[in-house]
Amino acid sequence: MAQHFLVLTYPAQGHLNPALHLSHRLARSTSARVTFSTSIYGHRLMFPASAADEIVEDGLVSYLPFSDGYDDGFDPNIHCPFEFQDRFRSASSASLAALLRRLDELGRPVTCVIYNMLFSWAGDVARGHGVRSAVYWIQSAAVFAIYYHYFHGYEGLIKAHSHDPIFEVNLPSLPPLKIRDLPSFFGITSDEDPYSVLLKLFEQLFQLLDREEADSATTVLVNTFGELETETLAVSAERVKLIPVGPMAPPSLLEAVKDELEFDALGDLFRPDEKKYMEWLDAKPKRSVVYVSFGSLAAIKKRQTEEFVRWLRESERASLWVVRKDHEQVQGELEAALREAEAEGMVVEWCAQGRVLSHPAVGCFVTHCGWNSTLESLVCGVPTVGVPQWTDQGTNARLMEMWGAGVRAEADEEGVVAAEELRRCVEIAMGGGGAAEMRRSAEMWKDKALEAVAEGGSSDRNLRAFVAEASP
Numbered sequence: 001m002a003q004h005f006l007v008l009t010y011p012a013q014g015h016l017n018p019a020l021h022l023s024h025r026l027a028r029s030t031s032a033r034v035t036f037s038t039s040i041y042g043h044r045l046m047f048p049a050s051a052a053d054e055i056v057e058d059g060l061v062s063y064l065p066f067s068d069g070y071d072d073g074f075d076p077n078i079h080c081p082f083e084f085q086d087r088f089r090s091a092s093s094a095s096l097a098a099l100l101r102r103l104d105e106l107g108r109p110v111t112c113v114i115y116n117m118l119f120s121w122a123g124d125v126a127r128g129h130g131v132r133s134a135v136y137w138i139q140s141a142a143v144f145a146i147y148y149h150y151f152h153g154y155e156g157l158i159k160a161h162s163h164d165p166i167f168e169v170n171l172p173s174l175p176p177l178k179i180r181d182l183p184s185f186f187g188i189t190s191d192e193d194p195y196s197v198l199l200k201l202f203e204q205l206f207q208l209l210d211r212e213e214a215d216s217a218t219t220v221l222v223n224t225f226g227e228l229e230t231e232t233l234a235v236s237a238e239r240v241k242l243i244p245v246g247p248m249a250p251p252s253l254l255e256a257v258k259d260e261l262e263f264d265a266l267g268d269l270f271r272p273d274e275k276k277y278m279e280w281l282d283a284k285p286k287r288s289v290v291y292v293s294f295g296s297l298a299a300i301k302k303r304q305t306e307e308f309v310r311w312l313r314e315s316e317r318a319s320l321w322v323v324r325k326d327h328e329q330v331q332g333e334l335e336a337a338l339r340e341a342e343a344e345g346m347v348v349e350w351c352a353q354g355r356v357l358s359h360p361a362v363g364c365f366v367t368h369c370g371w372n373s374t375l376e377s378l379v380c381g382v383p384t385v386g387v388p389q390w391t392d393q394g395t396n397a398r399l400m401e402m403w404g405a406g407v408r409a410e411a412d413e414e415g416v417v418a419a420e421e422l423r424r425c426v427e428i429a430m431g432g433g434g435a436a437e438m439r440r441s442a443e444m445w446k447d448k449a450l451e452a453v454a455e456g457g458s459s460d461r462n463l464r465a466f467v468a469e470a471s472p
Contacts, residue, residue, distance in 0.1 A: 001472045003032035004108055007136070008066070008096070008115040008122055011042025014295065014370055015116060018138045018223050021248035022114070027060040029460065030467045033108060034061045037099065039068040066095040081194040085201065089121045096125045112470045114221065120204040123218065132470055134219040135205065139371045141222050141229040141244065142399060143392045145173055145236050146182060151206045162187045173235030181398040184390040209240055219466065223248050223371065225452035225459050228445065245463045247375040247449050250354040254379065254453050275348050277320060278355060284318055287363035290426055291356055293322035294368040294389065303416045305330050311419035312337040312345065317426065319345045320356065357382050364429035366422070369396040378405060381446035383429040383438045385409055387417055404441030
């Protein structure tokens with residue numbers, strides 16, 4: 001039987017991209033068939049001209065959605081967040097079972113389901129159909145280890161100090177971390193918090209891994225590379241079978257293939273701005289531009305916008321800002337500040353981030369420190385200024401500091417970074433003194449990342465070995 005991997009993911013920008021990159025990496029490096037599946041809502045955004053039940057092909061990967069019970073998208077103004085987990089699990093499980101049957105009837109039987117780390121139910125469905133499965137952990141190995149320890153003896157300690165951001169926690173296989181460096185969900189103290197459902201989803205995954213630990217039944221593919229997180233991977237692998245297969249990033253960044261920009265943008269749920277930002281960057285000196293983006297989910301507070309405006313009016317550095325269309329007021333305030341500022345700047349609604357980060361004009365990246373953005377900055381050798389907002393971002397900001405490739409901006413008690421602090425951090429990354437050392441560290445990690453995914457590199461070998469082991 002020919003191998004057929006079904007890759008399941010959640011319909012959020014930060015989940016779609018690493019799943020798409022894994023799907024294409026599997027299809028390009030092996031002879032296996034690969035089908036990518038996200039929710040009907042996410043599928044419609046990716047392929048607006050296609051019917052929901054229509055199989056889409058791109059020459060390498062097939063696309064076919066599942067129903068998660070929210071086919072028009074989850075709207076917190078309409079849907080109850082506390083009903084989300086049960087409805088999502090029930091609808092998705094039934095839909096995945098139907099999808100496996102349909103692919104079998106089409107003569108494309110699935111031999112392995114690779115599912116997003118929030119989809120522990122998918123492992124149960126796959127097992128019920130006699131199909132192998134693997135978890136895809138799209139965050140760092142360090143964050144995996146943190147969640148593992150949280151659910152294995154450290155929950156009480158962390159909860160007891162959740163309101164003290166500088167309390168230091170010592171977890172096995174990890175460097176000392178402060179509470180603020182841990183995933184933000186650990187600060188949830190009530191089941192009435194809408195985000196408590198996400199912490200429960202992580203708990204369900206680790207409960208599944210515990211049940212299957214004895215016979216190593218579950219493999220966890222991790223979007224990292226061995227050279228980056230050597231010790232954490234080694235210690236964690238004593239309990240769970242972790243396989244680093246990253247970094248997952250746009251092919252044009254990893255393979256010097258500059259004609260794959262159409263695929264690079266395939267997973268974008270936001271339409272790239274038509275402003276000619278790449279031409280604007282072309283006219284700028286090397287390492288002179290500050291690139292600022294806070295990802296697809298983070299909302300910018302009013303006070304933070306005021307501090308950004310103050311920094312812009314006083315800054316002498318050119319800057320390129322990504323501000324989503326739904327933040328029109330923020331866009332307007334930043335554009336007004338740029339008109340008054342001495343330095344040049346541009347505000348766009350969305351952009352091809354990989355192309356921007358790989359442009360020689362970009363000198364540093366002011367980022368929310370989502371893991372995808374963190375890996376892309378490493379792959380491009382660009383130092384970061386971390387302004388973490390939630391989830392794993394505080395951990396990622398700390399990791400970049402430890403790797404010598406970034407600096408974390410200090411926020412006040414409301415989570416706002418002052419203009420003076422932003423200026424200080426940007427100068428650390430782009431000015432004199434330690435900036436050169438930070439650039440050297442970033443370039444070193446760039447070389448190691450590219451080596452890991454190159455043919456014969458550590459992540460390439462790991463992925464091929466996983467495919468061989470998963471052979472029916």
